[in-house]
Amino acid sequence: MTTDSMGVDDVVATEVPPxxxxxxxxxxxxxxxxxxxxxxxxxxxxxxxxVDYGWGENAVRAVDDVDVHLDRSTVLGIAGxxxxxxxxLVYAITRLLRAPGVIRGGEARFNLGTDDEGEHIIDxxxxxxxxxxxxxxxxxxxxxxxxxxxxxxxxxxxxxxxxVLKSHRKDMSKDQRxxxxxxxxxxxxxDEDRLDRYPHELSGGQRQRIMIALAxxxxxxxxIMDEPTTALDVVTQREIIGELFELRAQLGFAxxxxxxxxxxxxxxxxxxxxxxxxxxxxxxxxxxxYEAPRHPYSLGLLNSFPPMHGERTELTGIPGSPPDLAHxxxxxxxxxxxxxxxxxxxxxxxxxxxxxxxxxxxACWLHVGDAGVAVPVELSRVATGTKKFDPATxxxx
Amino acid sequence: MSDATKGPVQLxxxxxxxxxxxxxxxxxLNARRVVRAVDDVSLDLVAGEVVAVVGxxxxxxxxLARMLARIVTPTSGDxxxxxxxxxxxxxxxxxxxxxxxxxxxxxxxxxxxxxRMSHNLLRPLRIHGASKADAPALAEAALRRVSLxxxSRFLESYPHELSGGQLQRVSIARALCIEPKVLLADEPISMLDxxxxxxxxxxLRGLCDDDRLAILYITHDIASARYIADSIIVMYAGxxxxxxxxxxxxxxxxxxxxxxxxxxxxxxxxxxxxxxxxGEHAQIAVAEKGCRFNPRCPHVMDRCREEEPPAFxxxxxxxxxxxxxxxxxxxxxxxxxxxxxxxxxxxx
Numbered sequence: 001m002t003t004d005s006m007g008v009d010d011v012v013a014t015e016v017p018p019x020x021x022x023x024x025x026x027x028x029x030x031x032x033x034x035x036x037x038x039x040x041x042x043x044x045x046x047x048x049x050x051v052d053y054g055w056g057e058n059a060v061r062a063v064d065d066v067d068v069h070l071d072r073s074t075v076l077g078i079a080g081x082x083x084x085x086x087x088x089l090v091y092a093i094t095r096l097l098r099a100p101g102v103i104r105g106g107e108a109r110f111n112l113g114t115d116d117e118g119e120h121i122i123d124x125x126x127x128x129x130x131x132x133x134x135x136x137x138x139x140x141x142x143x144x145x146x147x148x149x150x151x152x153x154x155x156x157x158x159x160x161x162x163x164v165l166k167s168h169r170k171d172m173s174k175d176q177r178x179x180x181x182x183x184x185x186x187x188x189x190x191d192e193d194r195l196d197r198y199p200h201e202l203s204g205g206q207r208q209r210i211m212i213a214l215a216x217x218x219x220x221x222x223x224i225m226d227e228p229t230t231a232l233d234v235v236t237q238r239e240i241i242g243e244l245f246e247l248r249a250q251l252g253f254a255x256x257x258x259x260x261x262x263x264x265x266x267x268x269x270x271x272x273x274x275x276x277x278x279x280x281x282x283x284x285x286x287x288x289x290y291e292a293p294r295h296p297y298s299l300g301l302l303n304s305f306p307p308m309h310g311e312r313t314e315l316t317g318i319p320g321s322p323p324d325l326a327h328x329x330x331x332x333x334x335x336x337x338x339x340x341x342x343x344x345x346x347x348x349x350x351x352x353x354x355x356x357x358x359x360x361x362x363a364c365w366l367h368v369g370d371a372g373v374a375v376p377v378e379l380s381r382v383a384t385g386t387k388k389f390d391p392a393t394x395x396x397x
Numbered sequence: 398m399s400d401a402t403k404g405p406v407q408l409x410x411x412x413x414x415x416x417x418x419x420x421x422x423x424x425x426l427n428a429r430r431v432v433r434a435v436d437d438v439s440l441d442l443v444a445g446e447v448v449a450v451v452g453x454x455x456x457x458x459x460x461l462a463r464m465l466a467r468i469v470t471p472t473s474g475d476x477x478x479x480x481x482x483x484x485x486x487x488x489x490x491x492x493x494x495x496x497x498x499x500x501x502x503x504x505x506x507x508x509x510x511x512x513r514m515s516h517n518l519l520r521p522l523r524i525h526g527a528s529k530a531d532a533p534a535l536a537e538a539a540l541r542r543v544s545l546x547x548x549s550r551f552l553e554s555y556p557h558e559l560s561g562g563q564l565q566r567v568s569i570a571r572a573l574c575i576e577p578k579v580l581l582a583d584e585p586i587s588m589l590d591x592x593x594x595x596x597x598x599x600x601l602r603g604l605c606d607d608d609r610l611a612i613l614y615i616t617h618d619i620a621s622a623r624y625i626a627d628s629i630i631v632m633y634a635g636x637x638x639x640x641x642x643x644x645x646x647x648x649x650x651x652x653x654x655x656x657x658x659x660x661x662x663x664x665x666x667x668x669x670x671x672x673x674x675x676g677e678h679a680q681i682a683v684a685e686k687g688c689r690f691n692p693r694c695p696h697v698m699d700r701c702r703e704e705e706p707p708a709f710x711x712x713x714x715x716x717x718x719x720x721x722x723x724x725x726x727x728x729x730x731x732x733x734x735x736x737x738x739x740x741x742x743x744x745x
Binding site: 081082204233234235236237238239242260261262263264266267290300301304305306307308309312314315316317318319321322337 | 453454560561562563590591592593594595596598599617618619620621623624644647648657658659660661662663664665666667668672675
């Protein structure tokens with residue numbers, strides 16, 4: 001479990017329960033199409049995105065000029081420690097962020113799909129509440145870390161499905177709603193009789209499965225998973241991840257998966273972005289990040305997980321502790337903890353730049369051509385491209 | 398588990414058992430059933446060694462730690478502290494607490510938020526008999542041992558001013574300042590940031606190696622157990638199902654539950670490994686009769702549903718509570734005794 005220093009998790013968790021949904025329906029979404037808009041396979045495109053907590057002089061920058069994007073049916077992993085801004089980023093993109101969180105700039109374009117009239121694209125940052133209600137749950141849904149606080153504790157599981165379907169699928173009859181809920185539970189491996197239970201009667205794993213089923217109720221195109229398995233033990237985690245990927249293979253939704261567990265992410269994501277102190281420090285394919293990290297922080301994170309094989313050797317992890325966002329170090333935020341820090345790192349912030357001849361980026365002066373220093377060997381390894389783990393085919397019940 | 402280089406046993410637990418009686422929901426008013434939270438657990442905590450207890454939530458590992466700290470009274474069983482049997486049903490004494498200290502999972506919840514660290518550290522010292530004049534120096538020394546420099550700065554800070562990693566170090570310092578012989582650490586790193594976890598693990602290992610503390614390290618993270626422990630115990634539903642010295646339990650898991658646990662850990666270096674079926678959907682996860690893992694076990698036999706297996710020897714200093722190794726045991730013993738004899742001839 002992690003505690004978000006800003007308490008965002010708590011705030012949002014109280015906002016999301018199905019019971020809180022409005023029961024009126026909304027008209028079709030008015031798509032806002034930009035001039036340069038064609039998104040094609042891209043489902044989400046976030047640019048220059050910044051989020052503050054608070055206003056004026058006391059504002060703390062929680063997300064700083066972040067670019068992320070993902071394509072249909074792919075998995076984007078966001079890795080980072082508590083306070084790195086990973087949860088804030090997705091809450092802001094989905095506009096679930098509450099005061100004192102404020103979006104300070106940037107755009108987040110979401111591709112709703114293509115029909116005869118062309119592409120329907122919505123700019124989430126500038127969308128009205130009405131437009132957002134049309135997108136939330138039916139196009140973008142979210143699974144939160146703590147299922148116990150995200151499910152309504154005084155309402156039976158079945159009614160929580162019922163309420164979602166009632167407000168978003170007006171044409172469904174009571175029986176249809178019930179059978180849809182039962183089908184959803186079956187998808188996550190639970191019996192229909194769980195619909196008559198209250199959340200506290202279920203185990204942690206069962207509750208998290210119900211959260212996943214709820215998120216999939218309206219066939220979303222994008223599912224955001226905020227540390228969905230952090231509170232569970234590894235065996236349950238393994239099983240839920242397996243089920244999740246089976247479902248993704250069937251339904252084809254894209255996923256943003258947030259976790260501090262980089263080894264888990266390496267197994268399941270297509271692309272990973274690593275966040276530190278509100279900024280992206282590295283972006284690479286999962287395999288490349290694991291086998292050939294470029295940023296010293298990514299390398300440190302990977303070395304923080306004791307291995308399951310081989311000789312036991314003393315690992316050092318990363319010295320120091322994550323910075324206070326209100327008093328960020330000058331230059332590169334990571335420099336006080338970085339074993340490779342140079343004079344330049346203390347006063348100039350490195351930009352996130354693409355590494356020449358690859359489709360990955362890193363924000364570190366070591367990798368800037370004119371740095372005039374040799375890149376250490378552990379930060380210049382070449383990925384061999386081993387077969388990627390596919391949980392959908394691995395899991396057997 | 399005999400080893401010539403082993404230090405003295407500081408705390409020994411014999412057949413510790415704790416049952417809780419709970420009301421069964423939906424039954425008659427008086428229907429109660431017994432939850433066997435910890436059942437017949439024996440272990441030795443030896444000076445200069447880390448014993449890791451690994452298990453999922455509900456496996457009884459925290460109840461075990463609390464029994465060893467004597468916060469929870471065992472239903473039955475014995476505790477022996479430095480060779481002296483303890484009257485387990487009586488109230489915990491100050492003398493016991495001065496030898497056995499517990500560090501909890503959540504460092505934010507285990508410090509009084511309205512007091513400075515100096516209060517949090519000096520109070521146990523004063524209670525355990527340090528004079529008012531000596532106490533501050535002892536507190537500073539304890540903070541130095543957990544690498545919090547300069548100690549004076551930390552003594553003056555409030556819990557909210559410190560990070561999780563620093564606070565957990567203060568909790569360890571608080572446990573250490575009265576110089577106990579046994580440290581019980583219940584999930585000490587699970588609430589910490591990933592990048593500071595190793596620092597705390599290395600600190601525990603250092604305390605064990607340099608100060609000859611006997612440490613019980615309770616965790617759900619088997620990789621960290623492998624990293625730090627001299628011996629590893631796996632618990633399932635209140636029982637020890639497998640234990641080994643060194644890492645053989647992780648390298649060659651024998652019990653089907655341990656095999657499942659090991660395979661479930663995310664391991665990008667081996668992405669194509671086989672993960673056995675988890676059996677998490679079994680209607681009853683813990684059997685009342687026979688082996689407790691039998692409803693989830695992929696290798697279940699008739700015998701497993703009827704009889705509870707004893708711990709069989711499956712390797713050198715490695716036992717597994719599973720019927721699969723019933724016939725295997727004799728073979729292993731022969732192999733081991735041969736190896737021992739060969740070792741003896743080689744040394745003489």
